[in-house]
Amino acid sequence: MIFFRKSQDDFDGPGTKLDALRTAAEKANLPHHVHRVVFRELELLESLDPSAAEYGLGINYLDYLVSLPWSHFTEDDLRLDHVQEVLEADHYGLQPVKERILEYLAVRTLCSLQQFQILVVDDEPIARTNLEYILRKEGYSVDTAANGEEALHRIRACHYDLILTDLKMEKMDGLQLLEHARKEAPHTETVIITGYATVHTAVESLKKGAVHYLSKPLQLDELRALVHSIKEKKRHMQMTRDPVLCFSGPPGTGKTSIGRSIAKALGRRFTHMSLAGLRDEAELRGHRRTYVGAMPGRIIQEFRRLGVRNPVIMLDEIDKIGRDFRGDATSVLLEILDPVQNTLFVDYYLDVPFDLSATMFIATANVVERLPGPLRDRMEIIEFSGYTEKEKLQIAQRHLIPKQLRENALEGRKVHFTDEAVRAVVRDYTREPGLRQLEREIASVCRKLARAYVQGTRIPGEPGSIDATAVRELLGPPRYLPIVAATEPRVGVTTGLVWSETGGEIIFVEATRMQGARQLILTGSLGTILKESARTALSFVRSHAEDLGIDPEFFKDTDIHIHIPAGAIPKDGPSAGATICLALVSLLTRRPARNDVGISAEITLGGRLLPVSGVREKLLAAQRAGLQTVILPHANRADVESLPTDVSEGLRILTCAEILDAVPHVLAPEPVHAPRDSEPSCRF
Numbered sequence: 001m002i003f004f005r006k007s008q009d010d011f012d013g014p015g016t017k018l019d020a021l022r023t024a025a026e027k028a029n030l031p032h033h034v035h036r037v038v039f040r041e042l043e044l045l046e047s048l049d050p051s052a053a054e055y056g057l058g059i060n061y062l063d064y065l066v067s068l069p070w071s072h073f074t075e076d077d078l079r080l081d082h083v084q085e086v087l088e089a090d091h092y093g094l095q096p097v098k099e100r101i102l103e104y105l106a107v108r109t110l111c112s113l114q115q116f117q118i119l120v121v122d123d124e125p126i127a128r129t130n131l132e133y134i135l136r137k138e139g140y141s142v143d144t145a146a147n148g149e150e151a152l153h154r155i156r157a158c159h160y161d162l163i164l165t166d167l168k169m170e171k172m173d174g175l176q177l178l179e180h181a182r183k184e185a186p187h188t189e190t191v192i193i194t195g196y197a198t199v200h201t202a203v204e205s206l207k208k209g210a211v212h213y214l215s216k217p218l219q220l221d222e223l224r225a226l227v228h229s230i231k232e233k234k235r236h237m238q239m240t241r242d243p244v245l246c247f248s249g250p251p252g253t254g255k256t257s258i259g260r261s262i263a264k265a266l267g268r269r270f271t272h273m274s275l276a277g278l279r280d281e282a283e284l285r286g287h288r289r290t291y292v293g294a295m296p297g298r299i300i301q302e303f304r305r306l307g308v309r310n311p312v313i314m315l316d317e318i319d320k321i322g323r324d325f326r327g328d329a330t331s332v333l334l335e336i337l338d339p340v341q342n343t344l345f346v347d348y349y350l351d352v353p354f355d356l357s358a359t360m361f362i363a364t365a366n367v368v369e370r371l372p373g374p375l376r377d378r379m380e381i382i383e384f385s386g387y388t389e390k391e392k393l394q395i396a397q398r399h400l401i402p403k404q405l406r407e408n409a410l411e412g413r414k415v416h417f418t419d420e421a422v423r424a425v426v427r428d429y430t431r432e433p434g435l436r437q438l439e440r441e442i443a444s445v446c447r448k449l450a451r452a453y454v455q456g457t458r459i460p461g462e463p464g465s466i467d468a469t470a471v472r473e474l475l476g477p478p479r480y481l482p483i484v485a486a487t488e489p490r491v492g493v494t495t496g497l498v499w500s501e502t503g504g505e506i507i508f509v510e511a512t513r514m515q516g517a518r519q520l521i522l523t524g525s526l527g528t529i530l531k532e533s534a535r536t537a538l539s540f541v542r543s544h545a546e547d548l549g550i551d552p553e554f555f556k557d558t559d560i561h562i563h564i565p566a567g568a569i570p571k572d573g574p575s576a577g578a579t580i581c582l583a584l585v586s587l588l589t590r591r592p593a594r595n596d597v598g599i600s601a602e603i604t605l606g607g608r609l610l611p612v613s614g615v616r617e618k619l620l621a622a623q624r625a626g627l628q629t630v631i632l633p634h635a636n637r638a639d640v641e642s643l644p645t646d647v648s649e650g651l652r653i654l655t656c657a658e659i660l661d662a663v664p665h666v667l668a669p670e671p672v673h674a675p676r677d678s679e680p681s682c683r684f
Helices: 014-027 031-045 053-067 078-091 095-113 127-139 148-157 172-182 199-207 220-239 253-265 297-307 329-336 373-377 389-407 419-429 436-455 469-477 528-543 575-590 615-625 635-641 659-666
Strands: 117-121 141-145 162-166 189-196 210-213 245-248 270-274 314-317 360-367 378-385 493-500 502-516 520-523 558-563 597-599 631-634 652-658
Touching: 014 031, 014 053, 031 053, 053 389, 078 148, 078 253, 095 253, 095 378, 117 127, 117 148, 127 141, 127 220, 148 162, 148 172, 162 172, 162 220, 172 189, 172 199, 189 220, 210 220, 245 253, 253 270, 253 314, 253 360, 270 297, 297 314, 297 419, 329 373, 373 631, 389 419, 389 436, 419 469, 436 469, 493 575, 493 615, 502 575, 502 615, 520 528, 528 575, 558 575, 575 597, 575 659, 597 615, 597 659, 615 631, 615 635, 631 635, 631 659, 635 652, 652 659
Parallel strands: 117 141, 117 162, 162 189, 189 210, 245 360, 245 378, 270 314, 314 360, 493 597, 520 558, 597 631, 631 652
Antiparallel strands: 493 502, 502 558
């Protein structure tokens, strides 16, 4: 005899599943529009055969609807001192970001202290007086009006959070008042109260925008619960109009980690979504239930997983979203990140609106210019600049070194990195605006220390103390040398300061001339803007040849070749015109360009220098390269003056309005003569 063991599904029949869903829906405190959809779907499933394919799809759909956090919130920790302590403990520097978060919390604190304003409208004095007494006893601020017209005047003169109005009144009834109130104060909630309750008037009231419909005589407990729920909803709505912050800056500057710290400081739940390479908009908005294997989008999935309506959601690498024939995912973000539209966000799978306004969205991007204009306009851009050497030193000593000592089992061995050791790692083994390479090098030192402890090998220096000598012993020869030390002044070679996705960088512009047919040759993977800058610079030099001490016929029977090394890297942007112009002047006057001077400016045909962006990153690049002088347009003087002193430390910053003013600071005063053909330029 063979016995078959029944599964749990055999005991939990179809009726049991529907009953469980019905019970869960009644306990879930669903919004009115979702409640209607859920119970309509339950009625449909009760009439279906459980073996039908639609039955299983309907069960899954209802389970998803009921399990979403329609009314679950976490309370924010509004103690500014606590939030500031958390941010300072987790991150060094980044003061603009911290100040913006504290401002946001200050606004939320003031919102939480606002008193709830109620307007009671009834043509019976006793009813008005009783409601006013009950609500004032609960701690609400209450005004009264004897009819609809008087109430409308009060609404126009004062802001109310809630209107409790009778239905049958002279001059203007409750429904008419509701219509006018929706126009005058669209954010004010209205509850209709009547002694002549009918299904028709209830449906009409809800259609016109009433949030609830009560019949007389009133149940006081029901009234208190209703007003309290509306107050809590309004409080969350006032406090959760969160800004959409976009952290923009080079990699490794702490954009993602500070988003996690913000959630920790506020006491909210946090999730991280990488949007790099996202191409199909259905990944965010979901698929319609008519498709096989349909499921909600990633946004709704995260809400279900977190279980609250007000998490912190970080949309990482938002500037790397793809666009092709499958759709443009940035168009969905226009709705998700718009505080006006996202209150009624519709996922295709749910097919009912879900309110996203309580969510704090934080986006990260390396280059915000890649984003479409409408999407960029919906976000508040906060720039993350590169770190100075002093900031890297403090971050390494406070955060990176303790972390790597823990991860490499060195925490209890009294290992200490001196400041000179950290500076040696920063200067000789890294060249980045962020911290990732610095952390990797510190981790490499710790791993080598762990091996030395296991094998009993002695490290140079005092026991347990890692100095600059020990760093060079463990990491090998320096990988980077200051650019000034690696080059020498040369004719036709100038140093430029540029900005890229990874922060500020140094480039060299090389110019040479040869016999030819008046051609301008441009190489180095230059973009359209850079090519136009080169043509503008050549035109300026030709038109001002006499002022520069150049033969006006220098371009006759001559080709000019301008090259920017690292040809495998595409280059473009409006800040290299002055560097190209000075390279041409150096070439044609035979005056060597100083190797310790960096230039960043665009030039006009008249020789005027135009302002540039990314001043902080470019100055940090100049510091890393060992430059002594930086020349910027006069229009960037305000940017320079607003920078911290450690950004410009060790640099002599000059601002010039005209390119001719910059020539004496860049070129040597005396020309050098070219070697004769009979003399070799190099001797062995």
